[in-house]
Amino acid sequence: MLELRNLFLTIDRVDDPLDLLHDVSFRAPGGHFMAIVGASGCGKTTLLKTIAGLAPETSGEVRWNGRNLATEGDLLPNEFAYVPQFSIAYEQLTVEESVESAARLRVRCRTREEEDAIIERSLEDTGLAPIAGRRVSVISGGQKRRLGLAMEMVADPALLLCDEVTSGLDPKTEQEIVRLMHTLSRKGDRLVVNVTHSLANLDLHDSVLVLHAGKLVYHGPPKLMSHYFSVAHPEEIYKRLANRDPEKWHRSWCKHRPFYYEAMGLEPPVKGHELPEHATTALEEAVAPPEEAEVPVAPAPSPASGAVDAPPAVVAPSVPAEKGKIVAPDGKPEPDADAAAPSAVDRQSGHSKHKVPPSPGLIAQTLHLFGRRWRIFFRDRTQLFLHVAILFGFPALVTLFAVNAPPSPKVMTGVDAGALDFAIQQRDVFLSQLVAGGFASGLIMFQVILLTLMGSNNSAREIAGERMIYEKEKLAGLRPSAYLASKMAFLALPVLMQAVWMGLFVQIFWPFPGEITSHLVSLVAVTAAMTAVCLGISANMRSADQANLLSVYLVGFQLPLSGILLALPQFIETFVRPFISAFWSWSSSVDALSREYYTAVDTVTDTALQSAPIGLFVLGLHIAVGLFAAYIGSRKTFWD
Numbered sequence: 051m052l053e054l055r056n057l058f059l060t061i062d063r064v065d066d067p068l069d070l071l072h073d074v075s076f077r078a079p080g081g082h083f084m085a086i087v088g089a090s091g092c093g094k095t096t097l098l099k100t101i102a103g104l105a106p107e108t109s110g111e112v113r114w115n116g117r118n119l120a121t122e123g124d125l126l127p128n129e130f131a132y133v134p135q136f137s138i139a140y141e142q143l144t145v146e147e148s149v150e151s152a153a154r155l156r157v158r159c160r161t162r163e164e165e166d167a168i169i170e171r172s173l174e175d176t177g178l179a180p181i182a183g184r185r186v187s188v189i190s191g192g193q194k195r196r197l198g199l200a201m202e203m204v205a206d207p208a209l210l211l212c213d214e215v216t217s218g219l220d221p222k223t224e225q226e227i228v229r230l231m232h233t234l235s236r237k238g239d240r241l242v243v244n245v246t247h248s249l250a251n252l253d254l255h256d257s258v259l260v261l262h263a264g265k266l267v268y269h270g271p272p273k274l275m276s277h278y279f280s281v282a283h284p285e286e287i288y289k290r291l292a293n294r295d296p297e298k299w300h301r302s303w304c305k306h307r308p309f310y311y312e313a314m315g316l317e318p319p320v321k322g323h324e325l326p327e328h329a330t331t332a333l334e335e336a337v338a339p340p341e342e343a344e345v346p347v348a349p350a351p352s353p354a355s356g357a358v359d360a361p362p363a364v365v366a367p368s369v370p371a372e373k374g375k376i377v378a379p380d381g382k383p384e385p386d387a388d389a390a391a392p393s394a395v396d397r398q399s400g401h402s403k404h405k406v407p408p409s410p411g412l413i414a415q416t417l418h419l420f421g422r423r424w425r426i427f428f429r430d431r432t433q434l435f436l437h438v439a440i441l442f443g444f445p446a447l448v449t450l451f452a453v454n455a456p457p458s459p460k461v462m463t464g465v466d467a468g469a470l471d472f473a474i475q476q477r478d479v480f481l482s483q484l485v486a487g488g489f490a491s492g493l494i495m496f497q498v499i500l501l502t503l504m505g506s507n508n509s510a511r512e513i514a515g516e517r518m519i520y521e522k523e524k525l526a527g528l529r530p531s532a533y534l535a536s537k538m539a540f541l542a543l544p545v546l547m548q549a550v551w552m553g554l555f556v557q558i559f560w561p562f563p564g565e566i567t568s569h570l571v572s573l574v575a576v577t578a579a580m581t582a583v584c585l586g587i588s589a590n591m592r593s594a595d596q597a598n599l600l601s602v603y604l605v606g607f608q609l610p611l612s613g614i615l616l617a618l619p620q621f622i623e624t625f626v627r628p629f630i631s632a633f634w635s636w637s638s639s640v641d642a643l644s645r646e647y648y649t650a651v652d653t654v655t656d657t658a659l660q661s662a663p664i665g666l667f668v669l670g671l672h673i674a675v676g677l678f679a680a681y682i683g684s685r686k687t688f689w690d
């Protein structure tokens with residue numbers, strides 16, 4: 051049983067709090083199919099998010115099976131499912147792989163057979179079995195909605211919250227999806243809530259809840275709705291609602307609610323604890339005698355005898371409905387509801403028959419995400435091509451400059467020579483140091499800068515680009531730590547390949563004059579640092595474009611702010627240097643050069659060189675800070 055008691059969601063505005071949801075109270079049992087309808091912007095999605103725990107209420111209570119979710123624990127990930135309007139599947143996967151992935155992230159299965167059975171059941175239940183092998187990128191809009199439902203059904207949730215899953219579909223497909231949701235509500239003791247602005251197919255629901263400007267103005271059987279609003283067709287309801295103050299509609303509803311709940315065979319919702327000060331205590335007014343309540347505007351002519359402010363006596367059941375049965379206006383139980391509805395005790399006490407399956411462990415989730423990421427990577431041709439192109443292209447670019455490498459810097463030999471010869475030799479050594487040192491410094495910097503670019507390309511979109519899918523999976527029980535661990539494991543390989551390949555390929559054309567291993571370590575460190583920092587950016591940005599832009603700026607500033615090309619004013623250098631990964635990598639690689647090259651680089655640069663251990667330590671800090679930021683960002687909730 052889902053029960054909302056005097057729920058308010060208020061946004062603070064100076065001297066004028068705005069109620070997105072105002073005094074919403076309703077009950078809906080298991081084995082029930084409920085529609086939430088209302089004009090665009092009336093608060094349907096907000097209400098669904100409040101139930102799902104994504105938009106915390108300001109006051110009032112959300113109760114599930116008698117449990118107050120605010121004080122006695124949120125809904126467990128597998129206790130409910132939330133199907134958003136946007137697509138929640140990766141285009142590169144097939145329908146079956148998407149459902150399999152959902153199952154692996156949500157349900158802890160003991161055997162492979164058990165898992166296969168869950169996947170098969172979800173595909174069968176949603177009618178997707180015949181297209182199980184088809185890629186998500188090619189399936190139709192209606193099939194995508196089915197897929198959204200199938201991916202949720204793997205957890206066999208007791209509460210299924212669907213937000214506009216039929217919007218944008220043709221009437222026939224819309225009806226098919228509504229029928230599917232109806233069927234899903236008949237399997238087990240499941241409450242299915244269908245948020246929609248469409249007024250078609252309402253008869254397929256057990257109850258319809260109408261929201262108007264954040265206020266609840268009706269919740270009852272679909273067949274009584276037209277009578278209540280005194281309209282000939284449900285399609286006219288929105289027009290009718292617009293003719294009267296939402297508060298009046300709400301008060302009117304509070305007055306008549308008991309009758310409609312009786313028609314549904316349910317107890318009306320219980321009054322919540324306290325209403326906010328600014329709120330009208332509609333429920334209290336509702337118990338006042340009818341003559342004291344405000345009389346609404348005259349109802350529109352109706353084929354039935356119903357009036358806006360009076361219950362439709364003509365269609366009222368002659369005897370109170372048997373508790374727990376959905377009753378049609380003629381007093382007969384609905385065949386569907388009767389067949390599959392749970393017992394009366396279940397409906398009224400709200401104790402669900404559902405067992406909540408446990409979520410898989412951290413390692414199982416990490417391994418699955420790691421495997422899935424590689425699969426998507428290899429199927430995304432554009433991404434694959436870009437990675438391969440820069441993996442081989444960037445080192446090739448560096449070697450274009452390496453082919454004209456100058457000779458090694460000269461060293462002073464003729465210390466016994468005469469003064470003139472000594473001066474000439476000193477000049478020659480200085481000139482050769484300038485040329486060779488400038489070349490070595492530039493070539494190392496070029497490698498480092500290209501690797502920072504590769505690092506940013508590795509991760510800038512990694513989290514921001516799939517944020518909504520991640521949010522959805524997190525809501526369904528995915529641990530942020532498993533998600534981040536899988537990203538780190540996935541990115542480790544490109545980082546290693548890019549840095550090592552860069553170092554070794556350039557080595558062919560310009561053998562590194564020093565310790566190549568130390569140089570490679572410095573290249574790996576800078577690639578990892580930039581990848582980690584951009585992953586941190588990616589996890590904290592709302593869109594992939596934002597994350598990309600910020601990462602590109604970060605890379606773009608590496609060279610000018612490193613102080614290697616042009617010296618920076620001292621106070622700027624002191625302030626920015628700790629953040630410039632490229633400087634620390636360059637410095638570490640220069641430290642690995644042979645003595646004469648090191649001296650040569652020292653001659654051409656104004657910057658004080660740092661030792662390799664210090665450089666690597668700072669890069670290690672960059673990696674740690676980047677990953678910490680990624681962890682913090684991946685724990686945040688970024689629902690639209």
Ligand SMILES: Nc1ncnc2c1ncn2[C@@H]1O[C@H](COP(=O)(O)OP(=O)(O)OP(=O)(O)O)[C@@H](O)[C@H]1O
Binds near residue numbers: 093
């Ligand atoms: N965080 C917020 N701050 C301010 N206003 C908000 C916020 N979230 C939602 N709203 C406003 O609350 C109202 C209800 O939004 P909601 O998304 O719930 O509408 P809806 O009924 O789902 O509409 P639609 O049918 O178009 O999806 C809208 O006017 C919206 O602008």
Ligand SMILES: [Mg+2]
Binds near residue numbers: 094
């Ligand atoms: Mg909405």
